[in-house]
Amino acid sequence: MNSEHKKEKNTEKPIEITISLPTQAYFVAGVRDFTLSLIKNTTDFSEQWAYRFQSVVDELCNNAIEFGSKQGDSIKITFIVIEKESIEIQVEDNGTGANKLKAAEIEKLIKERAGKEFSLHEIRGRGLAKIVLEWTDELTFTDKPEGGIIVKVKKYLTDIKTKELKQSMSLAGDQTHIVL
């Protein structure tokens, strides 16, 4: 079982999964569970990053439901996993929502919010500007010609591994220095 699993995991071919979701917040809980399982079971990302991506996906889906697609419509979520390299997530709305925004407008909002300290009384605004921005390496918004937006986020495993390695080398260096 283990060797078969290992053989499957070692494939270089990306795993691509697309889910279409009705625009109801309740269904996003299922996508969160799926995200956690997918990252834990098919990538080399740590459990901490699996939980982080659960939040990233949740925030992107909620954003698409609130601003992108009207009630009764749908959003599309695509996961592209390369086991030892990266995870990419795309969330696509149809631009039918009453509060719809263009890609440039969302980018402007994020820039404004990312730089400032939040007042205690602000309930909204931390999702994209703090959580998604902080926990991803790439974040892009693209207007679809037929209406709607595609939000694409990507996280590279190599960057995390390099940081962890540097950190452990630095710690090991400190220990050696103390011993000497």
Add this chain to the structure above:
Amino acid sequence: MPTPVTLTIEDVQGDANILLKIIKIAGQLDESNVDEEAKKVYELIEQNPSKLNLILDLEELEYMNSKSIGYLTDWYGKVYENGGKVIIAKAKPNILDILEVVGLTQLIKNFPTVEEAKAGLSQ
């Protein structure tokens, strides 16, 4: 249809000079349920406008989204303005991680037990 979550408020008897309530949250706080659950805490704050201390027991909280973090900061602001404190107890690592990324752990302390959180109120 909301995601399952429970928010219960418990009175704590003890020091007559300290008004303390423990809020236990279990399950997942998300877009489907957080507005409804938050009302209970706002009612509690309105009923106890002065020197209310809150310990949020998050041992059984599995998930919280950005909006629920927004409510938490708002509760903190309202309680703090009126001379009270808000403290977190027993939060899971993933909950602490998301609170940290938005900078909330600088404002609200987390303690590993409710007893330590109670002691933390006097610090």
